[in-house]
Amino acid sequence: MPSAPLQDDRYAAPPARALGDQPVSTLLVTGIAELVTNDPAHPDAEPAEGLGTITDAAVVVADGAVRWVGRAVDAQPADRALDLGGRALLPGFVDSHSHLVFAGDRSAEFAARMTGQRYDGGGIATTVAATAEASDDDLRDLLAARVGELRAQGTTTIEVKSGYALTVEGEARLLRLARELTTETTYLGAHVVPPQFSGRRTEYVDLVCGEMLDACAPYARWVDVFCEPHSPHAFTEDEARAVLAAGIARGLLPRVHGNQLGPGPGVRLAVELGAASVDHCTYLSDADLDALAGSDTVATLLPGVEFSTRSPYPDARRLLDAGVRVAIATDCNPGTCYSTSMPFMVALAVREMGLSPAHAVRAATLGGAQALRREDIGRVVVGARADLTVLDAPSHRHLAYRAGVPLARALDLG
Numbered sequence: 240m241p242s243a244p245l246q247d248d249r250y251a252a253p254p255a256r257a258l259g260d261q262p263v264s265t266l267l268v269t270g271i272a273e274l275v276t277n278d279p280a281h282p283d284a285e286p287a288e289g290l291g292t293i294t295d296a297a298v299v300v301a302d303g304a305v306r307w308v309g310r311a312v313d314a315q316p317a318d319r320a321l322d323l324g325g326r327a328l329l330p331g332f333v334d335s336h337s338h339l340v341f342a343g344d345r346s347a348e349f350a351a352r353m354t355g356q357r358y359d360g361g362g363i364a365t366t367v368a369a370t371a372e373a374s375d376d377d378l379r380d381l382l383a384a385r386v387g388e389l390r391a392q393g394t395t396t397i398e399v400k401s402g403y404a405l406t407v408e409g410e411a412r413l414l415r416l417a418r419e420l421t422t423e424t425t426y427l428g429a430h431v432v433p434p435q436f437s438g439r440r441t442e443y444v445d446l447v448c449g450e451m452l453d454a455c456a457p458y459a460r461w462v463d464v465f466c467e468p469h470s471p472h473a474f475t476e477d478e479a480r481a482v483l484a485a486g487i488a489r490g491l492l493p494r495v496h497g498n499q500l501g502p503g504p505g506v507r508l509a510v511e512l513g514a515a516s517v518d519h520c521t522y523l524s525d526a527d528l529d530a531l532a533g534s535d536t537v538a539t540l541l542p543g544v545e546f547s548t549r550s551p552y553p554d555a556r557r558l559l560d561a562g563v564r565v566a567i568a569t570d571c572n573p574g575t576c577y578s579t580s581m582p583f584m585v586a587l588a589v590r591e592m593g594l595s596p597a598h599a600v601r602a603a604t605l606g607g608a609q610a611l612r613r614e615d616i617g618r619v620v621v622g623a624r625a626d627l628t629v630l631d632a633p634s635h636r637h638l639a640y641r642a643g644v645p646l647a648r649a650l651d652l653g
């Protein structure tokens with residue numbers, strides 16, 4: 240686990256750095272009507288629903304990290320001050336599932352689907368072709384624009400997968416570009432079986448587990464697979480196990496796309512292999528719930544996918560009641576959810592998945608951090624990264640209550 244800051248300066252809020260022998264500059268943030276800490280054990284926090292909110296709060300930040308958290312009346316002066324004027328302050332959103340590196344769009348496919356055409360995952364070939372035609376700089380420009388979007392909506396950590404090249408050199412290129420903006424990079428050569436391997440699935444799985452993995456592993460932290468028996472383009476349980484085992488053997492950490500289009504083996508496999516997260520979880524059996532509840536594997540829900548594919552939403556309340564750890568993420572991708580907006584996902588999770596506003600915010604912050612096995616983000620506690628998101632509203636409840644209104648933005652501490 241790297242302990243240094245994990246995003247480059249284009250992405251992370253610039254920390255206050257010590258210059259020469261001068262001491263580190265401290266910043267006191269006040270005017271926080273409601274601080275969401277995700278630390279219900281804090282002595283000033285309301286424990287309700289696990290958010291650990293503190294009213295009329297203050298935070299001291301120095302050198303990119305949180306140094307003090309409490310009530311404003313108890314705060315000591317700092318070198319600099321920032322008054323938020325009665326706004327809510329949250330841990331930055333942690334978007335633990337995205338496919339951000341791609342070219343082209345599939346708005347026509349979306350429009351067709353909205354008129355009744357069924358989605359089966361085959362449209363990825365369109366994106367693979369457009370991405371292959373794009374230069375590295377084209378893709379960098381597209382990435383920068385998307386990172387600008389998500390940061391403007393309060394996201395401070397992003398996971399990025401490959402999966403739109405499906406060749407040895409192409410997958411490595413996508414991961415190399417993703418690594419320029421985050422260390423949360425995921426090798427997803429097993430996104431779909433490409434058409435040129437039709438009838439030769441085993442050869443493609445061997446490539447993903449061999450030469451492609453060798454080329455990609457230096458740029459990846461995670462290995463992922465689209466394990467979905469309901470799509471002919473995706474991977475069976477045995478194929479998925481082989482892909483994940485090969486990645487684990489190369490030092491990558493597993494995560495799984497599973498149980499999206501129907502009941503399946505994805506959750507069971509993820510728990511079996513100790514995956515950090517199994518993502519989608521749209522169709523879960525009671526046995527799946529029991530397996531998740533007894534594990535460290537997070538169920539990451541992707542409500543934007545159900546929205547964009549007009550599919551039934553999973554019941555997130557059922558997961559929480561079973562004791563499962565829940566995250567929500569965007570799955571930002573050109574086919575099934577081209578949205579970078581975590582506030583939109585929070586609103587959908589509340590309206591369509593049965594989460595309370597508090598539980599949805601917790602899933603979008605702490606849940607995402609847990610899905611990435613990160614202790615330094617997702618909470619406002621002493622020692623955590625100073626990744627903070629401010630709302631133009633007095634409470635986290637406004638994120639779902641005022642859906643579609645641009646309330647959230649990552650706080651610039653420069």
Ligand SMILES: [Zn+2]
Pocket residue numbers: 336337338496570572
């Ligand atoms: Zn995905």
